[in-house]
Amino acid sequence: MKSNTDDEKHLIKAQHKLRQLKIFYIHLALYIVVVALISLNFYVMEEGPYTDNITALNIVVLVLWTLFILIHAWSVFKGRFLFNKTWEDKKIEKILKEKDKEETTLWE
Template identity: 30%
Template sequence: MTVTDQNERYKYAKERVKRLKGFYWHLAIFIIINSYILVNIYISSSYNNEEFWNWATFTTLFFWGIGMAMHAWKVFGTQFFFSKKWEEEQIEKYIKEEEFERQKWE
Protein backbone atom coordinates (compact mmCIF):
# COMPACT_ATOMS: atom_id res chain seq x y z
CA MET A 1 0.00 0.00 0.00
CA THR A 2 1.39 3.37 -0.97
CA VAL A 3 1.54 6.45 1.19
CA THR A 4 -1.12 8.10 -0.98
CA ASP A 5 -3.48 5.18 -0.41
CA GLN A 6 -2.88 5.37 3.32
CA ASN A 7 -3.53 9.12 3.31
CA GLU A 8 -6.77 8.65 1.37
CA ARG A 9 -7.94 5.91 3.73
CA TYR A 10 -7.08 8.12 6.70
CA LYS A 11 -9.01 11.08 5.24
CA TYR A 12 -12.02 8.86 4.51
CA ALA A 13 -11.96 7.36 8.02
CA LYS A 14 -11.57 10.80 9.61
CA GLU A 15 -14.51 12.16 7.61
CA ARG A 16 -16.66 9.18 8.55
CA VAL A 17 -15.86 9.64 12.24
CA LYS A 18 -16.74 13.34 11.91
CA ARG A 19 -20.12 12.46 10.36
CA LEU A 20 -20.82 9.85 13.06
CA LYS A 21 -19.90 12.31 15.80
CA GLY A 22 -22.23 14.91 14.27
CA PHE A 23 -25.07 12.41 14.11
CA TYR A 24 -24.63 11.30 17.73
CA TRP A 25 -24.52 14.91 18.93
CA HIS A 26 -27.70 15.58 16.94
CA LEU A 27 -29.33 12.50 18.48
CA ALA A 28 -28.33 13.53 22.02
CA ILE A 29 -29.71 17.04 21.53
CA PHE A 30 -32.88 15.58 19.99
CA ILE A 31 -33.46 13.37 23.04
CA ILE A 32 -32.67 16.08 25.61
CA ILE A 33 -34.73 18.87 24.01
CA ASN A 34 -37.74 16.70 23.17
CA SER A 35 -37.73 15.17 26.65
CA TYR A 36 -37.70 18.67 28.13
CA ILE A 37 -40.55 19.78 25.86
CA LEU A 38 -42.69 16.72 26.57
CA VAL A 39 -42.16 16.91 30.34
CA ASN A 40 -43.08 20.61 30.33
CA ILE A 41 -46.19 19.98 28.25
CA TYR A 42 -47.18 17.08 30.52
CA ILE A 43 -46.76 19.14 33.68
CA SER A 44 -48.54 22.12 32.13
CA SER A 45 -51.42 20.04 30.80
CA SER A 46 -51.95 18.23 34.11
CA TYR A 47 -51.83 21.53 36.01
CA ASN A 48 -54.32 23.19 33.63
CA ASN A 49 -56.51 20.08 33.18
CA GLU A 50 -55.74 19.96 29.46
CA GLU A 51 -55.34 16.94 27.21
CA PHE A 52 -51.74 15.69 26.88
CA TRP A 53 -52.33 13.03 24.19
CA ASN A 54 -53.02 15.17 21.13
CA TRP A 55 -51.25 15.96 17.88
CA ALA A 56 -49.95 19.37 18.98
CA THR A 57 -48.02 17.77 21.83
CA PHE A 58 -45.95 15.62 19.50
CA THR A 59 -45.46 17.83 16.42
CA THR A 60 -41.91 18.88 17.33
CA LEU A 61 -40.97 15.29 18.10
CA PHE A 62 -42.54 14.05 14.85
CA PHE A 63 -41.03 16.57 12.45
CA TRP A 64 -37.63 16.64 14.14
CA GLY A 65 -37.77 12.84 14.07
CA ILE A 66 -38.13 13.00 10.29
CA GLY A 67 -35.04 15.21 10.20
CA MET A 68 -33.20 12.71 12.41
CA ALA A 69 -34.16 9.89 10.06
CA MET A 70 -32.81 11.84 7.08
CA HIS A 71 -29.58 12.60 8.97
CA ALA A 72 -29.23 8.90 9.84
CA TRP A 73 -29.83 7.97 6.19
CA LYS A 74 -27.10 10.39 5.12
CA VAL A 75 -24.59 9.06 7.68
CA PHE A 76 -25.37 5.34 7.54
CA GLY A 77 -26.90 4.99 4.10
CA THR A 78 -29.18 2.11 3.26
CA GLN A 79 -27.26 -0.26 5.50
CA PHE A 80 -28.33 1.24 8.80
CA PHE A 81 -28.64 -1.86 10.97
CA PHE A 82 -26.54 -5.02 10.87
CA SER A 83 -25.31 -4.72 7.30
CA LYS A 84 -22.93 -7.17 5.69
CA LYS A 85 -20.14 -4.63 6.15
CA TRP A 86 -20.97 -4.38 9.87
CA GLU A 87 -20.82 -8.17 10.18
CA GLU A 88 -17.44 -8.29 8.49
CA GLU A 89 -16.08 -5.52 10.73
CA GLN A 90 -17.28 -7.34 13.84
CA ILE A 91 -15.74 -10.63 12.69
CA GLU A 92 -12.45 -8.87 11.96
CA LYS A 93 -12.55 -7.16 15.36
CA TYR A 94 -13.06 -10.45 17.21
CA ILE A 95 -10.32 -12.17 15.24
CA LYS A 96 -7.89 -9.39 16.19
CA GLU A 97 -8.95 -9.59 19.83
CA GLU A 98 -8.43 -13.35 19.89
CA GLU A 99 -5.01 -13.02 18.26
CA PHE A 100 -4.04 -10.40 20.83
CA GLU A 101 -5.17 -12.63 23.71
CA ARG A 102 -3.29 -15.61 22.27
CA GLN A 103 -0.09 -13.57 21.87
CA LYS A 104 -0.42 -12.28 25.41
CA TRP A 105 -0.35 -15.84 26.80
CA GLU A 106 2.52 -17.11 24.65
Template identity: 30%
Template structure:
Protein backbone atom coordinates in the same frame (compact mmCIF):
# COMPACT_ATOMS: atom_id res chain seq x y z
CA UNK B 1 1.91 6.12 -4.05
CA UNK B 2 1.21 3.95 -1.03
CA UNK B 3 1.44 6.93 1.31
CA UNK B 4 -1.02 8.88 -0.85
CA UNK B 5 -3.47 5.96 -0.85
CA UNK B 6 -3.10 5.61 2.93
CA UNK B 7 -3.79 9.33 3.39
CA UNK B 8 -6.94 9.06 1.28
CA UNK B 9 -8.15 6.11 3.33
CA UNK B 10 -7.33 7.94 6.57
CA UNK B 11 -9.17 11.10 5.45
CA UNK B 12 -12.17 9.04 4.36
CA UNK B 13 -12.28 7.20 7.71
CA UNK B 14 -11.85 10.47 9.63
CA UNK B 15 -14.73 12.08 7.72
CA UNK B 16 -16.92 9.04 8.43
CA UNK B 17 -16.10 9.22 12.17
CA UNK B 18 -16.86 12.96 12.19
CA UNK B 19 -20.17 12.33 10.42
CA UNK B 20 -21.14 9.62 12.90
CA UNK B 21 -20.16 11.82 15.86
CA UNK B 22 -22.31 14.60 14.37
CA UNK B 23 -25.26 12.22 14.10
CA UNK B 24 -24.91 11.01 17.70
CA UNK B 25 -24.65 14.62 18.90
CA UNK B 26 -27.81 15.43 16.93
CA UNK B 27 -29.55 12.38 18.47
CA UNK B 28 -28.52 13.40 22.00
CA UNK B 29 -29.85 16.93 21.54
CA UNK B 30 -33.06 15.52 20.03
CA UNK B 31 -33.70 13.31 23.05
CA UNK B 32 -32.78 15.86 25.73
CA UNK B 33 -34.56 18.85 24.21
CA UNK B 34 -37.73 16.93 23.37
CA UNK B 35 -37.95 15.50 26.89
CA UNK B 36 -37.58 19.01 28.29
CA UNK B 37 -40.24 20.37 25.89
CA UNK B 38 -42.67 17.60 26.84
CA UNK B 39 -42.09 18.17 30.57
CA UNK B 40 -42.54 21.94 30.24
CA UNK B 41 -45.68 21.67 28.10
CA UNK B 42 -47.45 19.06 30.20
CA UNK B 43 -48.91 19.92 33.54
CA UNK B 44 -49.01 16.43 34.96
CA UNK B 45 -49.65 17.52 38.55
CA UNK B 46 -53.04 19.10 37.82
CA UNK B 47 -54.26 17.33 34.67
CA UNK B 48 -52.70 13.88 34.83
CA UNK B 49 -52.55 11.99 31.54
CA UNK B 50 -55.21 14.16 29.82
CA UNK B 51 -52.60 16.66 28.67
CA UNK B 52 -50.51 13.94 26.95
CA UNK B 53 -53.22 13.50 24.32
CA UNK B 54 -52.84 16.99 22.85
CA UNK B 55 -51.48 16.74 19.31
CA UNK B 56 -49.41 19.95 19.44
CA UNK B 57 -47.05 18.33 21.95
CA UNK B 58 -45.84 15.92 19.29
CA UNK B 59 -45.27 18.22 16.29
CA UNK B 60 -41.69 19.13 17.22
CA UNK B 61 -40.56 15.55 18.00
CA UNK B 62 -42.17 14.19 14.83
CA UNK B 63 -40.82 16.82 12.43
CA UNK B 64 -37.41 16.90 14.06
CA UNK B 65 -37.44 13.08 14.10
CA UNK B 66 -37.98 13.03 10.34
CA UNK B 67 -34.95 15.29 9.94
CA UNK B 68 -32.97 13.04 12.28
CA UNK B 69 -34.01 10.00 10.24
CA UNK B 70 -32.67 11.55 7.04
CA UNK B 71 -29.48 12.57 8.85
CA UNK B 72 -29.01 8.99 10.03
CA UNK B 73 -29.70 7.56 6.58
CA UNK B 74 -27.16 9.91 5.04
CA UNK B 75 -24.50 9.04 7.62
CA UNK B 76 -24.98 5.28 7.76
CA UNK B 77 -26.06 4.54 4.18
CA UNK B 78 -23.53 6.85 2.50
CA UNK B 79 -25.66 8.74 0.01
CA UNK B 80 -28.41 6.16 -0.16
CA UNK B 81 -30.15 7.85 -3.13
CA UNK B 82 -27.28 9.02 -5.33
CA UNK B 83 -24.42 6.92 -3.98
CA UNK B 84 -21.24 5.63 -5.58
CA UNK B 85 -22.99 2.66 -7.20
CA UNK B 86 -25.49 4.98 -8.87
CA UNK B 87 -22.70 7.25 -10.12
CA UNK B 88 -20.73 4.35 -11.57
CA UNK B 89 -23.81 2.85 -13.28
CA UNK B 90 -24.82 6.22 -14.73
CA UNK B 91 -21.31 6.91 -16.05
CA UNK B 92 -21.18 3.47 -17.66
CA UNK B 93 -24.64 3.98 -19.16
CA UNK B 94 -23.69 7.35 -20.64
CA UNK B 95 -20.41 5.99 -21.99
CA UNK B 96 -22.25 3.07 -23.60
CA UNK B 97 -24.71 5.51 -25.20
CA UNK B 98 -21.83 7.45 -26.75
CA UNK B 99 -20.23 4.26 -28.09
CA UNK B 100 -23.36 3.04 -29.88
CA UNK B 101 -23.92 4.61 -33.33
CA UNK B 102 -27.11 6.61 -33.81
CA UNK B 103 -29.27 4.88 -36.45
CA UNK B 104 -31.57 7.66 -37.55
Protein backbone atom coordinates in the same frame (compact mmCIF):
# COMPACT_ATOMS: atom_id res chain seq x y z
CA MET C 1 4.78 6.47 -3.45
CA LYS C 2 1.34 5.37 -4.60
CA SER C 3 0.59 3.44 -1.42
CA ASN C 4 1.42 6.52 0.65
CA THR C 5 -1.19 8.61 -1.18
CA ASP C 6 -3.69 5.77 -0.92
CA ASP C 7 -3.08 5.60 2.84
CA GLU C 8 -3.61 9.36 3.11
CA LYS C 9 -6.86 9.10 1.14
CA HIS C 10 -8.08 6.31 3.41
CA LEU C 11 -7.12 8.34 6.48
CA ILE C 12 -8.98 11.41 5.23
CA LYS C 13 -12.03 9.30 4.39
CA ALA C 14 -11.97 7.66 7.84
CA GLN C 15 -11.65 11.06 9.54
CA HIS C 16 -14.63 12.33 7.54
CA LYS C 17 -16.75 9.32 8.54
CA LEU C 18 -15.75 9.77 12.17
CA ARG C 19 -16.69 13.47 12.05
CA GLN C 20 -20.10 12.60 10.57
CA LEU C 21 -20.66 9.98 13.26
CA LYS C 22 -19.70 12.39 16.04
CA ILE C 23 -22.05 15.08 14.71
CA PHE C 24 -24.88 12.53 14.50
CA TYR C 25 -24.39 11.44 18.12
CA ILE C 26 -24.42 15.07 19.29
CA HIS C 27 -27.59 15.62 17.26
CA LEU C 28 -29.16 12.51 18.81
CA ALA C 29 -28.25 13.59 22.36
CA LEU C 30 -29.76 17.03 21.79
CA TYR C 31 -32.87 15.40 20.33
CA ILE C 32 -33.28 13.23 23.44
CA VAL C 33 -32.94 16.25 25.73
CA VAL C 34 -35.54 18.23 23.77
CA VAL C 35 -37.96 15.28 23.68
CA ALA C 36 -37.62 14.96 27.46
CA LEU C 37 -38.30 18.67 27.94
CA ILE C 38 -41.32 18.62 25.63
CA SER C 39 -42.65 15.54 27.42
CA LEU C 40 -42.24 17.37 30.73
CA ASN C 41 -44.10 20.32 29.23
CA PHE C 42 -47.00 18.03 28.27
CA TYR C 43 -47.07 16.72 31.84
CA VAL C 44 -47.09 20.07 33.65
CA MET C 45 -49.10 22.13 31.13
CA GLU C 46 -52.06 23.93 32.61
CA GLU C 47 -55.18 25.18 30.87
CA GLY C 48 -54.93 28.62 29.35
CA PRO C 49 -55.80 30.63 26.29
CA TYR C 50 -52.79 29.38 24.28
CA THR C 51 -52.67 25.75 25.41
CA ASP C 52 -53.84 24.37 22.07
CA ASN C 53 -51.30 26.42 20.14
CA ILE C 54 -48.42 25.36 22.39
CA THR C 55 -49.46 21.71 22.16
CA ALA C 56 -49.65 21.91 18.37
CA LEU C 57 -46.24 23.58 18.18
CA ASN C 58 -44.72 20.91 20.43
CA ILE C 59 -46.17 18.10 18.32
CA VAL C 60 -44.94 19.71 15.08
CA VAL C 61 -41.44 20.09 16.55
CA LEU C 62 -41.42 16.45 17.66
CA VAL C 63 -42.61 15.12 14.30
CA LEU C 64 -40.30 17.25 12.16
CA TRP C 65 -37.24 16.69 14.32
CA THR C 66 -37.90 12.96 14.36
CA LEU C 67 -37.99 12.98 10.56
CA PHE C 68 -34.77 15.00 10.42
CA ILE C 69 -32.99 12.66 12.84
CA LEU C 70 -34.09 9.63 10.79
CA ILE C 71 -32.81 11.24 7.59
CA HIS C 72 -29.55 12.16 9.33
CA ALA C 73 -29.16 8.59 10.61
CA TRP C 74 -29.78 7.21 7.13
CA SER C 75 -27.17 9.51 5.61
CA VAL C 76 -24.56 8.59 8.25
CA PHE C 77 -25.10 4.84 8.45
CA LYS C 78 -26.17 4.03 4.84
CA GLY C 79 -26.53 0.28 5.03
CA ARG C 80 -24.26 -0.22 8.04
CA PHE C 81 -27.07 -1.40 10.24
CA LEU C 82 -26.94 -4.28 12.66
CA PHE C 83 -26.77 -7.48 10.66
CA ASN C 84 -25.07 -6.66 7.38
CA LYS C 85 -22.95 -9.09 5.36
CA THR C 86 -19.56 -8.06 6.79
CA TRP C 87 -20.88 -8.52 10.33
CA GLU C 88 -22.02 -12.05 9.46
CA ASP C 89 -18.65 -12.86 7.88
CA LYS C 90 -16.76 -11.59 10.93
CA LYS C 91 -18.94 -13.61 13.30
CA ILE C 92 -18.54 -16.79 11.25
CA GLU C 93 -14.77 -16.28 11.18
CA LYS C 94 -14.71 -15.72 14.96
CA ILE C 95 -16.76 -18.85 15.64
CA LEU C 96 -14.52 -20.94 13.41
CA LYS C 97 -11.39 -19.63 15.15
CA GLU C 98 -12.87 -20.41 18.56
CA LYS C 99 -13.81 -23.88 17.43
CA ASP C 100 -10.28 -24.50 16.10
CA LYS C 101 -8.84 -23.22 19.36
CA GLU C 102 -11.09 -25.55 21.38
CA GLU C 103 -10.08 -28.54 19.28
CA THR C 104 -6.37 -27.87 19.65
CA THR C 105 -6.52 -27.23 23.38
CA LEU C 106 -8.84 -30.15 24.06
CA TRP C 107 -6.22 -32.83 23.32
CA GLU C 108 -3.23 -31.06 24.79
